[in-house]
Amino acid sequence: MSNAEKIINDIDLFLDKSMLKTSKITPEELINFIEEKWNEADDEKYSIYQAYIINSRMVNEYIRAKDFENMMRWLDRLDLHSASQKDESYITNYYKGECCLECGNEEKALDYFNLSYDENQEYIFSRAPFCYEFFNKHLETPRELPDEDEDEYSDPSIELEHWKTFFNQEDEKFYYEIFDEDDEYVDEPTEEQQNGLDYLKDNQTVILENILNTLLVSYPDLQKKYSYSEKDKPDFMPDLQNIKGFADLLSPTYFYVTSVIKEDYPYIGFGFSCSWDSEHGLGVMTYKDRIIEIGGAEIAFDTWTAEKDSQT
Structure with a gap:
């Protein structure tokens, strides 16, 4: 065998x-x-x-x-x-x-x-x-190559000092992508999407705390779902008493500003890598400082979830 x-x-x-x-x-x-x-x-x-x-x-x-x-x-x-x-x-x-x-x-x-x-x-x-x-350089007849910076593009980033401190990522940038109504990436936000980015920056502390407090409530169920052995549990999914413990278990990856708008503000998704699921990660969909849903990484860009909530 x-x-x-x-x-x-x-x-x-x-x-x-x-x-x-x-x-x-x-x-x-x-x-x-x-x-x-x-x-x-x-x-x-x-x-x-x-x-x-x-x-x-x-x-x-x-x-x-x-x-x-x-x-x-x-x-x-x-x-x-x-x-x-x-x-x-x-x-x-x-x-x-x-x-x-x-x-x-x-x-x-x-x-x-x-x-x-x-x-x-x-x-x-x-x-x-x-x-x-x-x-x-080693070709007998070298080709004419494109200019080095000709197609260079980088996704925009947002400064979230509280997030940097909490996750101990002082040198990291938090990148985001903007969706249009066809779920295609665009370079510039609409006025409403910019409202959401401004709201995120101005309310970054309460948004993060709401995400983590919501996660803390469902965390025991996640521990049962992943059912790590007693040997491995302290590394991947230790018991937590408060949200501070998530600082060692999560890292923000990408943010997604959707085209779903409600009262002049967009729904924004947040992607995280997480210790307990390196393949699927963690995704959160939010509206302003309200948590709509937490699940796998796909939740962070699930416009259907945002659309459904926007109609309530």
Whole structure:
């Protein structure tokens, strides 16, 4: 009987622990744990998709460590996985070239880029600028590349000092996206949407407290739903007495200003990463300082929820 699924789940859980805000796991400890567990698992791991994700993570860990030999060893392991067979060879060769370039081996990167280019001359120029700029210098007839800042765009951000302090994210920016009536992203808010952004900034403390107090009420039910073991519960879903405990369990990700308007103010959704569900996160839909619904990350941009409430 295969042991791969259990071991991959163990690795996945350890990875989740390493990404917690309270984690003390070092990169070296992470690498050593995965190396050891990976070798314990039988070859069935090469048919488990999560193992493919873990394998890619190890490639990145060794890139960060500038350890070319081990990075290549894990790239070779990627080739063994069933998921890698779905990609065209020019995509695989480009990816290997990008990894080699990031790891500091320009000669090997150029070899892989040439293999990719020989099969598909356009693909590399649709990927990361640092890769195609490097490769272009080695072409016999270099291409004319677009200006570096030509298509550069960044979502707008809002200053929320209380949120920064509460979540201990002093250097972070809180980005938001604006939806039009077709749920398409737009660059500029309407007058009503700007009212909502101004309201958020002026009332940031009470809005955050309302979100967290509402979450605190449903938190015991969430603990039952996720049912972490007594060993893992203190890391992922510890018992909380007040909202301060959420500072270590949540991090704001993106805000969404919807096109659903009520009395000149929009409904605004808030997305959070959360310790207990790294895949789905946490989403909150609000109207001014009122909490409409809390659920998975999709709630933060669920205009149907906003529309339904706006009609009451």
